[in-house]
Amino acid sequence: xxxxxxxxxxxxxxxxxxxxxxxxxxxxxxxxxxxxxxxxxxxxxxxxxxxxxxxxxxxxxxxxxxxxxxxxxxxxxxxxxxxxxxxxxxxxxxxxxxxxxxxxxxxxxxxxxxxxxxxxxxxxxxxxxxxxxxxxxxxxxxxxxxxxxxxxxxxxxxxxxxxxxxxxxxxxxxxxxxxxxxxxxxxxxxxxxxxxxxxxxxxxxxxxxxxxxxxxxxxxxxxxxxxxxxxxxxxxxxxxxxxxxxxxxxxxxxxxx
Amino acid sequence: xxxxxxxxxxxxxxxxxxxxxxxxxxxxxxxxxxxxxxxxxxxxxxxxxxxxxxxxxxxxxxxxxxxxxxxxxxxxxxxxxxxxxxxxxxxxxxxxxxxxxxxxxxxxxxxxxxxxxxxxxxxxxxxxxxxxxxxxxxxxxxxxxxxxxxxxxxxxxxxxxxxxxxxxxxxxxxxxxxxxxxxxxxxxxxxxxxxxxxxxxxxxxxxxxxxxxxxxxxxxxxxxxxxxxxxxxxxxxxxxxxxxxxxxxxxxxxxxxxxxxxxxxxxxxxxxxxxxxxxxxxxxxxxxxxxxxxxxxxxxxxxxxxxxxxxxxxxxxxxxxxxxxxxxxx
Amino acid sequence: xxxxxxxxxxxxxxxxxxxxxxxxxxxxxxxxxxxxxxxxxxxxxxxxxxxxxxxxxxxxxxxxxxxxxxxxxxxxxxxxxxxxxxxxxxxxxxxxxxxxxxxxxxxxxxxxxxxxxxxxxxxxxxxxxxxxxxxxxxxxxxxxxxxxxxxxxxxxxxxxxxxxxxxxxxxxxxxxxxxxxxxxxxxxxxxxxxxxxxxxxxxxxxxxxxxxxxxxxxxxxxxxxxxxxxxxxxxxxxxxxxxxxxxxxxxxxxxxxxxxxxxxxxx
Numbered sequence: 102x103x104x105x106x107x108x109x110x111x112x113x114x115x116x117x118x119x120x121x122x123x124x125x126x127x128x129x130x131x132x133x134x135x136x137x138x139x140x141x142x143x144x145x146x147x148x149x150x151x152x153x154x155x156x157x158x159x160x161x162x163x164x165x166x167x168x169x170x171x172x173x174x175x176x177x178x179x180x181x182x183x184x185x186x187x188x189x190x191x192x193x194x195x196x197x198x199x200x201x202x203x204x205x206x207x208x209x210x211x212x213x214x215x216x217x218x219x220x221x222x223x224x225x226x227x228x229x230x231x232x233x234x235x236x237x238x239x240x241x242x243x244x245x246x247x248x249x250x251x252x253x254x255x256x257x258x259x260x261x262x263x264x265x266x267x268x269x270x271x272x273x274x275x276x277x278x279x280x281x282x283x284x285x286x287x288x289x290x291x292x293x294x295x296x297x298x299x300x301x302x303x304x305x306x307x308x309x310x311x312x313x314x315x316x317x318x319x320x321x322x323x324x325x326x327x328x329x330x331x332x333x334x335x336x337x338x339x340x341x342x343x344x345x346x347x348x349x350x351x352x353x354x355x356x357x358x
Numbered sequence: 359x360x361x362x363x364x365x366x367x368x369x370x371x372x373x374x375x376x377x378x379x380x381x382x383x384x385x386x387x388x389x390x391x392x393x394x395x396x397x398x399x400x401x402x403x404x405x406x407x408x409x410x411x412x413x414x415x416x417x418x419x420x421x422x423x424x425x426x427x428x429x430x431x432x433x434x435x436x437x438x439x440x441x442x443x444x445x446x447x448x449x450x451x452x453x454x455x456x457x458x459x460x461x462x463x464x465x466x467x468x469x470x471x472x473x474x475x476x477x478x479x480x481x482x483x484x485x486x487x488x489x490x491x492x493x494x495x496x497x498x499x500x501x502x503x504x505x506x507x508x509x510x511x512x513x514x515x516x517x518x519x520x521x522x523x524x525x526x527x528x529x530x531x532x533x534x535x536x537x538x539x540x541x542x543x544x545x546x547x548x549x550x551x552x553x554x555x556x557x558x559x560x561x562x563x564x565x566x567x568x569x570x571x572x573x574x575x576x577x578x579x580x581x582x583x584x585x586x587x588x589x590x591x592x593x594x595x596x597x598x599x600x601x602x603x604x605x606x607x608x609x610x611x612x613x614x615x616x617x618x619x620x621x622x623x624x625x626x627x628x629x630x631x632x633x634x635x636x637x638x639x640x641x642x643x644x645x646x647x648x649x650x651x652x653x654x655x656x657x658x659x660x661x662x663x664x665x666x667x668x669x670x671x672x673x674x675x676x677x678x679x680x681x682x683x684x685x686x687x688x
Numbered sequence: 689x690x691x692x693x694x695x696x697x698x699x700x701x702x703x704x705x706x707x708x709x710x711x712x713x714x715x716x717x718x719x720x721x722x723x724x725x726x727x728x729x730x731x732x733x734x735x736x737x738x739x740x741x742x743x744x745x746x747x748x749x750x751x752x753x754x755x756x757x758x759x760x761x762x763x764x765x766x767x768x769x770x771x772x773x774x775x776x777x778x779x780x781x782x783x784x785x786x787x788x789x790x791x792x793x794x795x796x797x798x799x800x801x802x803x804x805x806x807x808x809x810x811x812x813x814x815x816x817x818x819x820x821x822x823x824x825x826x827x828x829x830x831x832x833x834x835x836x837x838x839x840x841x842x843x844x845x846x847x848x849x850x851x852x853x854x855x856x857x858x859x860x861x862x863x864x865x866x867x868x869x870x871x872x873x874x875x876x877x878x879x880x881x882x883x884x885x886x887x888x889x890x891x892x893x894x895x896x897x898x899x900x901x902x903x904x905x906x907x908x909x910x911x912x913x914x915x916x917x918x919x920x921x922x923x924x925x926x927x928x929x930x931x932x933x934x935x936x937x938x939x940x941x942x943x944x945x946x947x948x949x950x951x952x953x954x955x
Binding site: 152154177178181182184185186188189190193194195196197198199204207208211212252255 | 579682
């Protein structure tokens, strides 16, 4: 069943060149979909459209079978509860003036959701592998990886159906990146996720479907395994070929499926 | 921005290393747990991912002693101003001594050319300076913050227009604007002077607010707030104002100093608080003719003015360091 | 040895940022410095060129082209920086003058070197040299690029300009500090190929600093892994990246392989 459906979407800033041009794809409920593209591919603009921060000039976006009504406050309140996001820079995405408690519970407060907000915040912190005692601290007391966990806690605290992640591990060190990718894998068993990233390796580790974007257009879309094994388009092929690989191990390390 | 992870875990192998780089991962769990063992391998280390000691949310950019000097100066002037409401050595218009007496036990700060007690005038002047400074900054901040935040949120055209208005008004000397307001009100009074100075300061506050707000609006936590369903009014109240406050507060303290000095200038021109109010500015004006024969009559109000301006600025610095959780520096 | 760092310790008054670091680079050798953020790798590079911030205290010895770097006078250092070593940074936009056409920026080090070598510094001679460099780094449309300003060209092209400026000095050592981190993967692949090709052809030694193990693996013959200011492991790149001995290196390699494996179709 389709949760999110993007139909012939086009977008341009001002009178400029199209940032997105006739973009169509669907996100099945429960799936992990990766939107892959380099700078200028339009992936960030697409994410803003999916978050209802901008409206497409052509085409439409359907969520759970209904078109996105970004101008209707009651609709958007419901949409915000059901769709959350994690951003790239954990140093910019947490308000430095607020304690973690206030940060994590912001969706609950702003959307006036019922329930014991403090308990929900503690649960969300446990879900992302953080000690709930961290709720009483300020963001600057945490490392990048810990901050990203807090940002993920905020995204899942209202139990959304869809989480959009915008380059959510790109700013992290390699060792931290692996741990946050693992965390996303855990979380993704409970909800639908869309990962926007330029990093093919990360997306491949997380997503079962890929959408490859280049200069505002979809180049190729399909199951991750098929695109990695048998890319159809020259752009996808050059993208995959450009990714630096580790030198072949003399003796195979660990598991490779 | 200098927000970086604080308080290294005491058991971290090299607790100092992360100071090198704000993105350090020095305490993001032990690195040695091989991350590739499987998707759940990091599990056992997760709960330890928290700084051990809760560090104080304060960081100081300057020795606290300097701030304490600021607090002390402001406190002394504030208490003096309050005391002047109930007690002064003499009545303001009481010609209690002879002309231009030097400081003595009877007249701690000497007397002016009419024989009035200068210490009495200094005490009342403290009150007037505080009222003028606070009042003018309050009016300037009220107009300036509203206009600045509006400009930051406005569409391109309105933003450009407001920015231009700020710049043009700033190009007008505050004093000139204040003189126009006083002229328009036809008579000089304390209220007019405060209103005039407040209006004169507002474009400076507006411009600073606009820039600070724009900087905050570009942060991801604003987008995150919108995604969380936070409406624009709450975004301003909950995210923008707290984050511009540390910088704006320091700026307003500077404006306070400007206002007090501008009031002195207005008084000097005869446009400030009219008698029977005593203001440090008018004391300076009246001492002008006798500065060589009775230097104390000019030096003492000058020193008082200086102490207040310095005190307010140091206080603002100190309060920022104390209450800004992220310990940002200007 | 071209660059010889022995027992280097760097720190501020109350923190140690690099401790007891030693390594050396032979003429023409491609050496990789691997580390995560906060490992001290970039600071080490600054120390090697004598560009440490004043607040940093350094002990140990650094010898570059036979001359001591630590404690050397600014005059000696600037001569050394012109002749022996050149640096390419992560973000070329901040390293280039936004108000000067690219051709003139490349001409600056060219003219300095020609003057130093007693060569012909006339306008046509410099222009010829600039043109040759622009072609050497394979910038497209050289005539337009020489007149363009930094903001008018792409990130990859800016990085090529930065490499051209570094080559203009004819250095014996090129330091590249995360030179591809800000670039797209396709551009990164081109820049890595260009850089390795150039240093190999010109016989320039390369100190390549990066957090990306796979990229370092493509560039370097020998690597040093740093963590929190200390050397963790050093050796031939092929050995360290395939059969790491230290726990930390193993965890880094495993993490990098994890994403490689995902690309091969396994999760």
